Amino acid sequence: MRQTFIKIIRSPWALLLPLPFWAVVVGLLYWHNQQILDEAGYEMARQRGEVAFTLIQTMRHWNTEHGGVYAPLTEDTPENPYLDVPEKTITSPSGIQLTSLNPAYMTRQLSELMQGSELEINLTSRRLMNPNNQPDVWEAKVLNYLEETGASEYVETQGEQLRYMAPLYMEPGCLACHAHMGYEVGDLRGGLSVSFPKTYIQRMTHELHRESRSTHLLAFLLLSATGSLAIYGLRRLLTSLNLERSQREAIIHERTASLHEEILRSRESQQKLNYLAHHDELTGAKNRRWILRQLDNLLEAGDLEPLNLAVIMLDIDHFKKINDTYGHDAGDQVLKNFVRTLQQELRETDQLGRYGGEEFLVLLPHTSQEAAWKVAERLRLAVEASLTSYQTHQLKITTSLGISLQPQQPVDSEQLINRADEALYQAKKSGRNRTVIWGT
Ligand SMILES: Nc1nc2c(ncn2[C@@H]2O[C@H](COP(=O)(O)OP(=O)(O)OP(=O)(O)O)[C@@H](O)[C@H]2O)c(=O)[nH]1
Numbered sequence: 001m002r003q004t005f006i007k008i009i010r011s012p013w014a015l016l017l018p019l020p021f022w023a024v025v026v027g028l029l030y031w032h033n034q035q036i037l038d039e040a041g042y043e044m045a046r047q048r049g050e051v052a053f054t055l056i057q058t059m060r061h062w063n064t065e066h067g068g069v070y071a072p073l074t075e076d077t078p079e080n081p082y083l084d085v086p087e088k089t090i091t092s093p094s095g096i097q098l099t100s101l102n103p104a105y106m107t108r109q110l111s112e113l114m115q116g117s118e119l120e121i122n123l124t125s126r127r128l129m130n131p132n133n134q135p136d137v138w139e140a141k142v143l144n145y146l147e148e149t150g151a152s153e154y155v156e157t158q159g160e161q162l163r164y165m166a167p168l169y170m171e172p173g174c175l176a177c178h179a180h181m182g183y184e185v186g187d188l189r190g191g192l193s194v195s196f197p198k199t200y201i202q203r204m205t206h207e208l209h210r211e212s213r214s215t216h217l218l219a220f221l222l223l224s225a226t227g228s229l230a231i232y233g234l235r236r237l238l239t240s241l242n243l244e245r246s247q248r249e250a251i252i253h254e255r256t257a258s259l260h261e262e263i264l265r266s267r268e269s270q271q272k273l274n275y276l277a278h279h280d281e282l283t284g285a286k287n288r289r290w291i292l293r294q295l296d297n298l299l300e301a302g303d304l305e306p307l308n309l310a311v312i313m314l315d316i317d318h319f320k321k322i323n324d325t326y327g328h329d330a331g332d333q334v335l336k337n338f339v340r341t342l343q344q345e346l347r348e349t350d351q352l353g354r355y356g357g358e359e360f361l362v363l364l365p366h367t368s369q370e371a372a373w374k375v376a377e378r379l380r381l382a383v384e385a386s387l388t389s390y391q392t393h394q395l396k397i398t399t400s401l402g403i404s405l406q407p408q409q410p411v412d413s414e415q416l417i418n419r420a421d422e423a424l425y426q427a428k429k430s431g432r433n434r435t436v437i438w439g440t
Pocket residue numbers: 282315316317318319320321323327328329330331332335356357358428432
């Protein structure tokens with residue numbers, strides 16, 4: 001989900017994303033606003049119709065309350081043929097003929113006067129006295145509606161006209177003229193319709209519509225631009241975060257690698273230290289400390305029968321000569337080859353260690369004097385037969401060996417070594433390249 005979001009934001013089309021989004025949102029708001037404006041237009045039309053109706057109705061009340069009013073009898077105001085009241089037409093003391101105008105007659109005259117103007121009114125009747133009050137099709141339909149629902153008004157657009165109609169109910173004052181038609185107080189007698197061109201409302205709402213359009217367009221542009229800017233900012237933030245992350249990853253990678261190297265180095269040096277703790281660096285044989293401890297351990301373990309542990313001390317004959325003749329490096333090579341030769345001849349349980357310089361110790365546990373002699377001789381002969389290649393030279397050496405055996409009366413390691421050393425000394429003294437057992 002998070003990855004998909006990041007993928008969308010980073011796509012080249014992401015900056016255009018706010019456009020359809022805000023087009024839909026602002027479009028809906030605009031549509032809603034249009035609905036409100038249309039409703040406001042309808043309300044304006046209704047109020048205009050209501051005002052006109054109230055004015056006419058107030059005049060009709062006024063007329064009714066006076067039991068009709070007199071106006072001079074003229075060609076435009078003839079006697080009302082549908083009015084059946086006493087003194088319908090009278091003559092004033094000055095000889096002017098005055099005829100009685102009831103509310104219906106007066107309304108009709110007003111309606112005729114208003115004809116052709118922007119606002120027209122029309123009086124309609126349910127039970128006709130005056131055929132001029134015949135409702136048109138729309139009015140007849142609305143009268144039925146008003147009678148059925150008891151609604152106080154009705155507004156509708158008809159073609160290019162907005163039409164408003166409100167009911168007229170029979171009032172006590174009206175009965176004087178209309179009782180003979182069978183009306184009772186409260187009966188729907190007819191209605192007064194008001195009509196005016198739709199353009200009247202359109203004129204008033206046009207400006208509002210225009211303003212609404214430009215406001216919504218502006219809002220759409222601003223919101224889309226802000227959205228695109230926000231996405232642009234987000235993309236930059238993502239890029240910089242990404243960069244920072246890769247830099248951090250590179251640093252971590254680098255540090256991990258160097259840490260790894262460091263660990264390897266320290267492991268290697270630890271291994272070397274461990275090795276050097278037990279071995280002689282030049283020859284690879286066990287070192288002096290180790291071989292002496294090993295001897296102590298063998299003696300302390302106490303599982304050795306007397307005369308069953310042999311210690312051989314051996315020394316290269318005239319080794320100094322090799323150093324002096326061929327150099328120290330040649331001497332080193334001879335020492336290494338010497339150890340290799342000895343190791344090849346020894347069992348796994350036998351221990352070889354460098355005692356010092358060109359002197360070595362071999363520990364032979366569970367070995368009798370006879371067996372130790374054989375081993376020593378085998379070693380001596382192997383060394384004698386070996387050759388060390390150094391540059392163009394093939395160097396030959398011999399070795400002298402002294403053997404000491406653990407006696408009946410136990411002795412310590414130092415005594416055993418001293419005895420082996422003494423035997424070695426004897427071997428050297430008696431001509432070298434030989435084996436001597438201590439005490440024989
Ligand atoms: N190249 C080399 N020489 C060593 C090493 N350790 C000791 N030596 C040399 O070994 C020689 C031992 O000489 P000596 O003690 O006189 O004994 P040698 O010459 O073998 O004579 P003998 O033992 O009497 O036969 C000395 O010259 C030491 O410097 C080493 O690790 N490498």
